[in-house]
Amino acid sequence: MDADSKARWETLRLSYGETRGLPALVDEICKLYEQVRPEGVIVGAPQECIYLAMMALLQPGDHVVVTYPGYQSLFQIADSLGCQVDLWEVDLGEDGGASFDVAKFKALLRPTTKLAVVNFPHNPTGVLLDAAQWSDLVEACRAVDCYLFSDEMYRLLEFCPTARLPSAVDVYDKAITLSGLSKAFGLPGLRIGWLAVRPPCYPLMARVAELKDYTTICGAVPSEVLALAALRSREALLRRNMDILRANLTAVEAFMSEFEHVFKYRPPAAGSVAFPRLAAPSEDGGVGSGDGGAGGVEAFCERLVNGCGVLLLPGTVYDHGPSSARGHFRIGLGRRDLPECLEKLRGYLRSLSGSTGS
Template identity: 35%
Template sequence: MKINDFKLERYFGKHEFTAKYMLSSSDCDGYEMKYVLDQATKQELDLWEGITLGYSESEGNSILREAILQHYTIKSLENVIVATPGELNFISMNVLLGASDHVITVSPCYQSLYEVVKSLNCELSYWQPNPENWEFDTDDLEKLIQKNTKLIILNFPHNPTGSYISPAQLNEMIALARKHDIYIFSDEMYRKLIISDVPELPPICDLYEKGISLWGTSKSFGLAGLRIGWLVSQDTNFLQKVIAFKDYLSICNSTPSEILSIIALNHMDKFLLPNIEKIKRNMSVFTKFVAEHDIISSFIPPKAGSISFVKLNIKTSSLDFSNQLVEATGIMTVPAEMFEYPGKYIRVGFGRKNLPEVLDVFGAYLKTKRDSLIM
């Protein structure tokens, strides 16, 4: 198997731990260990202190799987598997797809959602939003369906645009998928980060018998360092194949991370609500910044999630712009090239508390450089 480099992750690899400021992170600030343990009940602390560091259940600790199921209508442990989010994506595509299959994915998107599909030599079509408002049209999706379409890949809240769909649109997609007997892999990593006046989508696994939902602690919970994600599906046959594949990768999960995830899932609001507040606060600071700086030619506020994809009015490519910015100011931004998206865009993340400070540094840079940068 041959797979292309993960451009976005390589770009982060280059700058994330050397740049002074992050303006494009998709996760929220990581909570401190003390904060996590402070939320725990006596029973959860007993679990934490009683950890033994041997191998654990491949499908995930059963108390963790129960904690996960609080947030789904499905209620049987056999419908849940725990591993790292990226691993679950990688395995799912490998288990579901063969070279004769056609796949439709939202685009632009997190690279692994299409790159793993490409590595399996499948035919791939891209379902793209309207760049004027980042809305996805279900009619466009229907036009992409072929006789051999095996899988549709969704990601709402959407990375990188912050786009979201309505429950009615989700139901339309499910009806389409059911009619054509197509699986839906729904990357719901930003689930519950609802930051505007829109109804929350139910997870696809609760609605569709061939729906596969991916969620984890990285984004909504501010606990990316745990490396814990989970798949929930009504299709237990599929999930059994995922476990069998996992034997060639991590085999089982990190036990300390599993216990900390139990605490987070049992006290979700303590993790989620401060993140939502922070994202909303930062969005309003950014809105003011956009009004004062004409280098940003379009900012479509995200409906859900922690990020947006903003258009720049610049002479150079977005990659050159991002490279110059990080060099001159220490501010790391992710350019459109990392999403293979044409045009001059950068991703902006609202989940970090120092965003106002980063914008002050960005603003000072623009004061001296604006005329040489903008078109």
């Protein structure tokens, strides 16, 4: 801990904090961006930030375009409010890879579109647009003058550092960037995230601050001091977390090539999740009950968790037909014990293929 954070920690009073966040923390958040001033930041739990921004921005009937499948509240709040929600769906390849086609995004935009919601690096696929696609997307938003809510929770976790995109808030003045400490910084228990905007969105932030009186009023003050210390040590924290991710990515790669008759896998471009698929979902890759399709990957994951205690998240939880039908599942890359989990899976899959003779 730097000396100032340590002094704050040691003299901490457990009274209410500031609605928009501890000022020193807000200053530190501004350093992550080129165009953001303290008036453009509000601190909250990341999920709370999504909820408050959507509540502040949207009215029944508004048109919204959202990346899909994805983190549920990114589309569900708009839907629950009675908005017209168009889903910008991922394209899934035979090889287990995924991509988002910006031309499809542009085709969904209307002159009346109120909001585009995007999430790159993307949960669950790990897709990251390239710089040209990103600027194409931003220009399309500018052309219809819609707000752009950019969920950047997995930003800073690019496996190739030059692939990092500029934050939406730095390239578009009607962007609302969401970020936080839960993913890249590995500190979800702090419950600290933030919204960052530029002056055209200040009225929106004022509304978010009012609505926050109905959720948490202010952040947890111990968490804000710990978040301040974390951001001031961001290089060390990010290095630590990228080391874990890189080691896990290598382990997953070796595992997937050993079981290429069972899985199809393309590594994620960024983030701490990957989204492989079963090679033969209708037959469960030759290691399952053969109950087919969506049931295939769900049944497959259930057998694994019952058989060896390792939980893979079946794509069916995303309610997205194509990824369910292709047998996609999500695997987390962020924990140090992933190699041990892969070892258990390896033993289990070997025992199954031994027993089926394949």
